[in-house]
Amino acid sequence: MTALRSWEGFLFAVLILIYAVNAWSSPVFLTPGNQINMFQLSVEKIIVALVMTFVIINGEIDLSVASIMGLAACAFGWLVQAEVPGGWAIMIALMIGLACGAFNALFIVGFGIPSLVVTLATMIAFRGFARVLVEDRGINAFPAWFNHLGQKGLIGPVPLAMVVFAVLAVLAYLILQRTAFGRKVYFIGANRAVAEFSGLDVRAVKAKIFIASGVVSALAGILFAARVGAVRGDVAQGFELDIITMVLLGGVSIFGGAGTMSGTILAILIVLALRNGMALQNITGHIQTGVLGILLILSVMVPIIRETGGRLIARVR
Amino acid sequence: MRIPLGTLRILVLLAVFVGTVLFFASQIDGYLNARLFNRISGSVAVIALIAVGQAFVVLTRNIDLSIGSVVGCSAYFTGGILIAYPDLPPILVPLLAMGIGAVFGAFNGFLVARFRLPSIIVTLATLALFRSILVQSSDGSSITTNRLPTWLTEFATLNAFTAGELQFRWIVVISLIVVLTAHVFLTRFRAGRQFFAIGSNPDAAAFAGINAGRTIFLAFVISGALAGLAGFMFLSRFGNITVVAGLGLELKSVGAVVVGGVNIFGGSGNVLGVLIGAALIDLIDTSLVRWELVSAFWREAVLGLLILLAVAADTVLMRRLLRRKPTGGSQ
Numbered sequence: 040m041t042a043l044r045s046w047e048g049f050l051f052a053v054l055i056l057i058y059a060v061n062a063w064s065s066p067v068f069l070t071p072g073n074q075i076n077m078f079q080l081s082v083e084k085i086i087v088a089l090v091m092t093f094v095i096i097n098g099e100i101d102l103s104v105a106s107i108m109g110l111a112a113c114a115f116g117w118l119v120q121a122e123v124p125g126g127w128a129i130m131i132a133l134m135i136g137l138a139c140g141a142f143n144a145l146f147i148v149g150f151g152i153p154s155l156v157v158t159l160a161t162m163i164a165f166r167g168f169a170r171v172l173v174e175d176r177g178i179n180a181f182p183a184w185f186n187h188l189g190q191k192g193l194i195g196p197v198p199l200a201m202v203v204f205a206v207l208a209v210l211a212y213l214i215l216q217r218t219a220f221g222r223k224v225y226f227i228g229a230n231r232a233v234a235e236f237s238g239l240d241v242r243a244v245k246a247k248i249f250i251a252s253g254v255v256s257a258l259a260g261i262l263f264a265a266r267v268g269a270v271r272g273d274v275a276q277g278f279e280l281d282i283i284t285m286v287l288l289g290g291v292s293i294f295g296g297a298g299t300m301s302g303t304i305l306a307i308l309i310v311l312a313l314r315n316g317m318a319l320q321n322i323t324g325h326i327q328t329g330v331l332g333i334l335l336i337l338s339v340m341v342p343i344i345r346e347t348g349g350r351l352i353a354r355v356r
Numbered sequence: 357m358r359i360p361l362g363t364l365r366i367l368v369l370l371a372v373f374v375g376t377v378l379f380f381a382s383q384i385d386g387y388l389n390a391r392l393f394n395r396i397s398g399s400v401a402v403i404a405l406i407a408v409g410q411a412f413v414v415l416t417r418n419i420d421l422s423i424g425s426v427v428g429c430s431a432y433f434t435g436g437i438l439i440a441y442p443d444l445p446p447i448l449v450p451l452l453a454m455g456i457g458a459v460f461g462a463f464n465g466f467l468v469a470r471f472r473l474p475s476i477i478v479t480l481a482t483l484a485l486f487r488s489i490l491v492q493s494s495d496g497s498s499i500t501t502n503r504l505p506t507w508l509t510e511f512a513t514l515n516a517f518t519a520g521e522l523q524f525r526w527i528v529v530i531s532l533i534v535v536l537t538a539h540v541f542l543t544r545f546r547a548g549r550q551f552f553a554i555g556s557n558p559d560a561a562a563f564a565g566i567n568a569g570r571t572i573f574l575a576f577v578i579s580g581a582l583a584g585l586a587g588f589m590f591l592s593r594f595g596n597i598t599v600v601a602g603l604g605l606e607l608k609s610v611g612a613v614v615v616g617g618v619n620i621f622g623g624s625g626n627v628l629g630v631l632i633g634a635a636l637i638d639l640i641d642t643s644l645v646r647w648e649l650v651s652a653f654w655r656e657a658v659l660g661l662l663i664l665l666a667v668a669a670d671t672v673l674m675r676r677l678l679r680r681k682p683t684g685g686s687q
Contacts, residue, residue, distance in 0.1 A: 100476075146664060146668060150668050150671055150672065151671065152667055152668060152671050153620055153621065155419075155476075155620060156614055156620050156663075156667050157664065157667075159607065159610060159611070159614075159663070160611075160660045160661070160663040160664035160667070161660060161664065162607075162660070163607065163611075163656050163657075163659055163660030163663065164656070164657050164659075164660025164661050164664065165660070166656055166660075167653075167654065167655065167656030167657025167658065167659065167660055168657050170653045170656060170657070171651070171653045171654055171657055174651070174653050175653075272653075280480060280483070280484065283480065284480070284481075287477055293474045293476060293477055294474070323491070325487060325488045325491040325492075325599070326488050326491065326492060328484040328487070328488060329484055329485045329487070329488025329489070329491075329492075330488075331481075331484060332480075332481035332482060332483070332484035332485035332488070333481070333485060335477060335480065335481040336467065336473070336477070336478060336481045336482075336485075339473050339474065339477050339478075340471060340473065343471050
């Protein structure tokens with residue numbers, strides 16, 4: 040019972056329940072092929088969710104991640120079309136991601152403008168740059184090795200993107216929960232003023248997080264291009280909502296200072312299993328998103344429900 | 357003579373607006389004519405309505421991201437009801453749309469005000485939820501112009517009055533009346549001032565006996581009702597309503613509010629500024645398409661950078677102004 044008291048324990052119980060229901064209602068669900076497919080279809084989002092956990096625990100938000108994904112993917116496509124070698128195109132696209140992150144950081148840290156406003160504006164602007172690059176075309180003449188990396192298995196049937204996710208998940212866990220930098224991220228998110236008065240380099244920490252967010256989003260965008268084998272101006276449009284939903288469902292406080300990487304990872308698994316289970320029951324994407332919306336509201340209401348429940352129990356006693 | 361900061365902000369916004377018009381007039385042949393006004397005023401009317409609703413919410417330190425879905429839902433359901441009951445008296449139809457929007461807004465407001473949930477999470481969730489209600493109830497079919505009563509589709513281009521070649525459509529006049537009413541309500545009435553009080557200092561507002569929950573709930577209901585009215589205009593202007601109707605309007609409304617000088621952390625702002633902000637965003641959006649020097653694909657990039665520039669300039673200027681008078685509060 041005590042394990043259930045923590046949010047992670049609760050999420051774990053929910054995850055097992057969803058897996059059980061899915062396995063019971065569809066024989067396909069537990070097959071390795073479907074499990075890999077389930078990850079593969081959203082792997083770019085869940086990679087970005089890892090870095091978004093840092094952003095939100097730090098008391099900020101980054102709405103521009105999906106646009107950076109789109110811009111990096113389109114820049115890659117544009118460079119390949121201009122006959123730049125694939126390896127260089129990947130490097131340049133990652134640098135663009137870094138530049139986007141640094142641009143966000145300049146306005147958020149440098150000018151002190153709320154990240155909600157800055158990234159709302161850059162979400163529109165970065166998407167705009169992607170459209171300027173590819174206009175209304177689609178680009179799909181990628182090198183064969185690139186498409187191969189995105190679509191074929193790297194270790195047995197497990198594709199590159201899933202390996203990247205696994206490595207980044209371990210890295211993100213270690214950095215957030217086991218390093219001094221991770222402690223700073225929490226401390227600043229919990230109380231920025233106190234952190235500043237304690238002599239913490241608040242601005243440097245925030246800048247690093249936004250730059251990391253840009254680079255990781257660009258990487259996710261390139262992986263998306265490799266998986267789909269084509270880019271268009273609307274690559275990854277609207278992904279920011281799914282990504283933020285995963286992080287908040289994982290118990291990360293929108294006000295900063297609280298949450299864990301294991302919570303985010305459990306929430307990622309819940310969202311993937313839930314969507315996959317609904318897809319196997321032929322429920323459309325719009326309805327799936329609606330169900331996730333209800334889940335999001337319920338997840339923030341749980342503390343209130345728990346409190347009210349506790350009060351009722353106390354009254355009975 | 358000292359000009360109050362709020363007035364100064366409006367004047368600067370107006371100057372930027374006029375400057376933008378003059379800039380495009382120098383770039384595009386035959387730009388400055390009555391047709392420009394007639395074309396832009398209609399879409400500004402719709403965006404200004406939802407931006408004013410958004411402003412009420414933002415003033416109380418909240419945000420309404422579901423507003424685009426509410427516009428879509430109220431346009432769709434109003435259209436559906438009109439197809440089922442085509443003889444409904446026209447005057448009731450916009451009220452019906454506002455009622456539908458208000459119900460959605462009340463749902464948001466209830467969750468935010470009653471349970472004190474963060475509005476950004478609640479409305480992020482209802483953005484998806486309301487959209488899926490629309491998808492589910494429409495079953496993929498859409499409202500089409502030929503199934504709607506003709507008065508409705510004609511209403512969008514119906515003029516209240518004309519001045520020379522300038523046409524003042526009814527939707528523009530209605531939208532202006534709403535903006536002015538909101539302005540008077542927010543600045544001259546006790547109930548209106550409460551929105552500012554809660555946003556600028558919730559604790560002080562509570563000590564002053566202001567019911568924060570009720571005011572926040574009201575802000576969301578107003579936002580929903582105005583989104584409903586915008587949905588009615590949307591239905592009238594376009595006639596064809598699909599499940600993606602109103603998609604992305606939440607960003608435009610937040611953009612207009614921020615460019616219009618409302619503090620995103622609540623407590624200060626002016627809906628006249630919001631109106632100019634909405635007009636400025638729409639003006640640039642539609643003018644860039646006609647500018648030969650840049651391709652139409654620059655629209656979004658320019659819009660995003662413009663919002664950023666407006667906010668950065670505002671932040672830097674305000675900080676400098678406040679530093680100059682040490683006794684000044686954060687008016």
